[in-house]
Amino acid sequence: MNRPMRTRRQATLASLAAELGVSRTTVSNAYNRPDQLSPELRRRVLETARRLGYPGPDPVARSLRTRKAGAVGLLLTENLSYAFRDPAAVGVLEGLALACEDAGVGLQLVPASPGREDVAAVHRAGVDGFVVYSVPDDDPHLAAVMSRPVPTVIIDQPQLDGIDRVGPDDAAATEQIADHLVGLGHRQVGVLCMRLARDRNDGFAPVDRQQEAHYHVQRTRLATLAKKFASVGVEWSAVPVVERFEHTVDDGASAARELLDANPHVTALICTSDILALGALAEAGRRGLRVPADITVTGFDGVAEATRAGLTTVHQPVLEKGKAAGKLLLSAGDRVAPKVITLPTELRVGTTSAPPRTAEERWFGP
Amino acid sequence: MNRPMRTRRQATLASLAAELGVSRTTVSNAYNRPDQLSPELRRRVLETARRLGYPGPDPVARSLRTRKAGAVGLLLTENLSYAFRDPAAVGVLEGLALACEDAGVGLQLVPASPGREDVAAVHRAGVDGFVVYSVPDDDPHLAAVMSRPVPTVIIDQPQLDGIDRVGPDDAAATEQIADHLVGLGHRQVGVLCMRLARDRNDGFAPVDRQQEAHYHVQRTRLATLAKKFASVGVEWSAVPVVERFEHTVDDGASAARELLDANPHVTALICTSDILALGALAEAGRRGLRVPADITVTGFDGVAEATRAGLTTVHQPVLEKGKAAGKLLLSAGDRVAPKVITLPTELRVGTTSAPPRTAEERWFGP
DNA sequence: AATGGCTTCTGAACCGTTACGGTTTGTTCA
DNA sequence: TGAACAAACCGTAACGGTTCAGAAGCCATT
Known part of the structure; x- marks a missing residue:
C-alpha cells in the first residue's frame, strides 16, 4: 500500500x-x-x-x-515477448491502441500463459469485446473468447463462422513474392518460417507439418508457395523448409545456417517474416555470400527495419490492420452481418533479390 | 454484432x-x-x-x-505512438506485460488523449492499480490517477509523496556519460533532447526551459549535464540544446542538422535517447563527418538498435524496469511504506566516441 | 441415545452504482 | 386564477454475482 x-x-x-x-x-x-x-x-x-x-x-x-466496461480485450499469441519484439506485431498493437484511444476505451492485454492452460483470465476480463491476434487455431483461449457473449474481431486468422475478420490476402501476397522469384528464374529455393504449431520444432518441417500448421498465416504462405513453385515444375517436397519456434533475428540467422549447411545450392531464401529475413541476411554475410549476387533473400511484412535494409518483401499495412480491427470491434452492434476487411499488400522489390547465378558463374565467378 | x-x-x-x-x-x-x-x-x-x-x-x-478487477492500468505519455515507436518504451511495456502475465492479471492501456483533457477514462477504468510511465509532471491524468484509491507505481518520474517508484538513477547515469566525454577532452558540446514540456518547441531550448522541463527524465539529464560541464569550466548557457517534440530517428537527424548548422565547431553531440542519437549518426554521415574521428555521438538507454550500431550510450535495463514496476504494484498491500527501486545503469563505450580533433587537425586533417 | 464431525446445500446480506418513472416546486402566460 | 410546463430532486428496482453463517442429513464414535 x-x-x-x-x-x-x-x-x-x-x-x-x-x-x-x-x-x-x-x-x-x-x-x-x-x-x-x-x-x-x-x-x-x-x-x-x-x-x-x-x-x-x-x-x-x-x-x-x-453494462459497459469501457475496455476491449486483446488476446494475443502465447508468447508475449514475441508480440513486443516483432515490429509487425507492435504495429498492429499500436494501430489497435490508437483506435481505442480515439474511442476513449481502454485496451486490455489479457494474459494467455502458454504452459498452464489457464483460460480463466479470459473469463475474468471485464471487457466489451475481444480482438484476437495471431493465435493458433486450436488454442483454448480462442475457444474461451468465443464462448463469451461479446463481439469479437480476429486478425490474421482463418475465417470463423459469423466472426468479423481483418487481414491481408495472404495468398495473394505470397503469390506476388513467388511470382517475383519465379520470374527472376529461381528454382532451387529454401524457406525459413515461423512456428507452425504449439509444439516446438526447431529444424526442418516436412510437408505434412506444413499442411497441418496451426498458425493460419504460416500455413497459407507455405501452401501458396508450394502451389506456385509446383506450377513451374519444382518438386515441393524436396524444398527445404526450416522452422523456428522463436521469432528473432538470431533465430533467422541460425535457421539460414541450418538450411544452407544442408543445401548449399539454394539460390533464394524465402522468409515468411522480415525478422527472419534480416537474420538470413546476417548469416549470408557471415558466410561471405553476396546478396543478391550469390543469393537472394526475401521477407514478409515490410517493416521499417526491412525497408532500411533494402529487403525485397511484401508490405502490408500493419498499423491499419490494428486500427481497422479496433474500429470494427467498436462499431459492432451497428451491424448485423459479420464483416471481413481485406487489406492491400504491395510487393517491394529491394536490393536483396536478383536472378540466380548460373552454374558456370557459380564455379568460375561472374 | x-x-x-x-x-x-x-x-x-x-x-x-x-x-x-x-x-x-x-x-x-x-x-x-x-x-x-x-x-x-x-x-x-x-x-x-x-x-x-x-x-x-x-x-x-x-x-x-x-473488489478485484483482475487488471492493472497503464497510464503513459500523451502520445501513444511514441510509446510504441521507442524501443525503450516497448521494453518497459513488455516487462510490465510479463509481470502481469505471471500474476494472471490483465494490463489495461488507459487512453489519455493529448488534446481533450479527458480525464474521465482514468476514472472509468476498472483496475486494481496503476502504473504511470513517462508522463509530464503537470499532466491532469496523473492527478486523476492519484485521486483514485488504488495502489500506484510510477516509472521515471520524480519521487511523489508516498508513492512507489521505479527508475534508474538518472543523475548518476548522466554523470557516467558526462565524465566519459569530459575525460576524452570534449568541451564544445551540443545536446539533442526529447520534448521538455507539453507545448511543442522544435528548436533550441534556452536554459530556463531546460530547468522548467515537465518531463522528469529530460530535466534531470540536462541539469546533470549542465552541472558536470560547468564544473570543468564550460559556460552552459552557451551550449546549444535542440529539442524535438516527436521522438523518431528522423527527428534526431533534423535536430542534429539544426544544431550543427548553427554550431559547426561542436565536437560531441550528446543525445538524451538512443533514437535521437541514431538520427544524429545518420545526419553526420550525410555531412561527410566521420564518427568518431570528426564528431562524437552518444545516446541514452542502450536499446538493441544502438548496440548494433556501436553507439556509446548508457544502458539501463528497460525490461527489468517494467517488470519491477509490475511486481511492485502487484505486491502492494503487503507493504506499508512506499518502496523505491533504483535500477543500475552501465556506461557502454562503443565506436562513436573518441577524443576531439585538435584545431590543427581540423584545419589540416589528421 | 447422545455427541460430534463431515459433506452438501441454502437464505439472506451485501458490493456500489444507474435506469426508470415518478413527485414537488416554481414560473409563465392566457 | 389556474393550466401548462420546466427544473430539481427522489424512491425503488435492478445489475449479476459472492460470501458467510447455518441447516439438514448421514455416519461413526462414545
Missing part, C-alpha cells in the same frame, strides 16, 4: 448522499448529468465529496449497472 | 439456479469452489449452463463483489 491508508471504510455514493441529506440519484447526477441538478447543489456535492475523500463513482459498479 | 443474437435475455446465474431448482450459491460454487458440491451436481450445473448458453459468471459483477 502506498497511499495514506484511509482509516475507515471508503466513502460511497450512498454515504455521501446521506451526509448531504439528498438522494443517491442526485449524487450520481452530480457526476454524470450536471444538467439535472442546480449548480449550487452540485458544487456542494462535489465539495463534500472532496472533504469525505470520495473518489467518484466506482468504475466497476458503474460498469455493472450500465 | 457478429454472433447469432441470443433472442432473449442472456441467462444469468440466477436463472440457471432456478432452472435447476438449486440455490444461486450452489451454481456459484460449481464455478468457483468445485469441492463445495457433489461432482454429480456440478456436472449437471455445467451441462445445463451449456444448454442454456450461460457463459459463466459475469466478470464485472464478480469484480464488484470481490
Whole structure:
C-alpha cells in the first residue's frame, strides 16, 4: 500500500448522499448529468465529496449497472515477448491502441500463459469485446473468447463462422513474392518460417507439418508457395523448409545456417517474416555470400527495419490492420452481418533479390 | 454484432439456479469452489449452463463483489505512438506485460488523449492499480490517477509523496556519460533532447526551459549535464540544446542538422535517447563527418538498435524496469511504506566516441 | 441415545452504482 | 386564477454475482 491508508471504510455514493441529506440519484447526477441538478447543489456535492475523500463513482459498479466496461480485450499469441519484439506485431498493437484511444476505451492485454492452460483470465476480463491476434487455431483461449457473449474481431486468422475478420490476402501476397522469384528464374529455393504449431520444432518441417500448421498465416504462405513453385515444375517436397519456434533475428540467422549447411545450392531464401529475413541476411554475410549476387533473400511484412535494409518483401499495412480491427470491434452492434476487411499488400522489390547465378558463374565467378 | 443474437435475455446465474431448482450459491460454487458440491451436481450445473448458453459468471459483477478487477492500468505519455515507436518504451511495456502475465492479471492501456483533457477514462477504468510511465509532471491524468484509491507505481518520474517508484538513477547515469566525454577532452558540446514540456518547441531550448522541463527524465539529464560541464569550466548557457517534440530517428537527424548548422565547431553531440542519437549518426554521415574521428555521438538507454550500431550510450535495463514496476504494484498491500527501486545503469563505450580533433587537425586533417 | 464431525446445500446480506418513472416546486402566460 | 410546463430532486428496482453463517442429513464414535 502506498497511499495514506484511509482509516475507515471508503466513502460511497450512498454515504455521501446521506451526509448531504439528498438522494443517491442526485449524487450520481452530480457526476454524470450536471444538467439535472442546480449548480449550487452540485458544487456542494462535489465539495463534500472532496472533504469525505470520495473518489467518484466506482468504475466497476458503474460498469455493472450500465453494462459497459469501457475496455476491449486483446488476446494475443502465447508468447508475449514475441508480440513486443516483432515490429509487425507492435504495429498492429499500436494501430489497435490508437483506435481505442480515439474511442476513449481502454485496451486490455489479457494474459494467455502458454504452459498452464489457464483460460480463466479470459473469463475474468471485464471487457466489451475481444480482438484476437495471431493465435493458433486450436488454442483454448480462442475457444474461451468465443464462448463469451461479446463481439469479437480476429486478425490474421482463418475465417470463423459469423466472426468479423481483418487481414491481408495472404495468398495473394505470397503469390506476388513467388511470382517475383519465379520470374527472376529461381528454382532451387529454401524457406525459413515461423512456428507452425504449439509444439516446438526447431529444424526442418516436412510437408505434412506444413499442411497441418496451426498458425493460419504460416500455413497459407507455405501452401501458396508450394502451389506456385509446383506450377513451374519444382518438386515441393524436396524444398527445404526450416522452422523456428522463436521469432528473432538470431533465430533467422541460425535457421539460414541450418538450411544452407544442408543445401548449399539454394539460390533464394524465402522468409515468411522480415525478422527472419534480416537474420538470413546476417548469416549470408557471415558466410561471405553476396546478396543478391550469390543469393537472394526475401521477407514478409515490410517493416521499417526491412525497408532500411533494402529487403525485397511484401508490405502490408500493419498499423491499419490494428486500427481497422479496433474500429470494427467498436462499431459492432451497428451491424448485423459479420464483416471481413481485406487489406492491400504491395510487393517491394529491394536490393536483396536478383536472378540466380548460373552454374558456370557459380564455379568460375561472374 | 457478429454472433447469432441470443433472442432473449442472456441467462444469468440466477436463472440457471432456478432452472435447476438449486440455490444461486450452489451454481456459484460449481464455478468457483468445485469441492463445495457433489461432482454429480456440478456436472449437471455445467451441462445445463451449456444448454442454456450461460457463459459463466459475469466478470464485472464478480469484480464488484470481490473488489478485484483482475487488471492493472497503464497510464503513459500523451502520445501513444511514441510509446510504441521507442524501443525503450516497448521494453518497459513488455516487462510490465510479463509481470502481469505471471500474476494472471490483465494490463489495461488507459487512453489519455493529448488534446481533450479527458480525464474521465482514468476514472472509468476498472483496475486494481496503476502504473504511470513517462508522463509530464503537470499532466491532469496523473492527478486523476492519484485521486483514485488504488495502489500506484510510477516509472521515471520524480519521487511523489508516498508513492512507489521505479527508475534508474538518472543523475548518476548522466554523470557516467558526462565524465566519459569530459575525460576524452570534449568541451564544445551540443545536446539533442526529447520534448521538455507539453507545448511543442522544435528548436533550441534556452536554459530556463531546460530547468522548467515537465518531463522528469529530460530535466534531470540536462541539469546533470549542465552541472558536470560547468564544473570543468564550460559556460552552459552557451551550449546549444535542440529539442524535438516527436521522438523518431528522423527527428534526431533534423535536430542534429539544426544544431550543427548553427554550431559547426561542436565536437560531441550528446543525445538524451538512443533514437535521437541514431538520427544524429545518420545526419553526420550525410555531412561527410566521420564518427568518431570528426564528431562524437552518444545516446541514452542502450536499446538493441544502438548496440548494433556501436553507439556509446548508457544502458539501463528497460525490461527489468517494467517488470519491477509490475511486481511492485502487484505486491502492494503487503507493504506499508512506499518502496523505491533504483535500477543500475552501465556506461557502454562503443565506436562513436573518441577524443576531439585538435584545431590543427581540423584545419589540416589528421 | 447422545455427541460430534463431515459433506452438501441454502437464505439472506451485501458490493456500489444507474435506469426508470415518478413527485414537488416554481414560473409563465392566457 | 389556474393550466401548462420546466427544473430539481427522489424512491425503488435492478445489475449479476459472492460470501458467510447455518441447516439438514448421514455416519461413526462414545
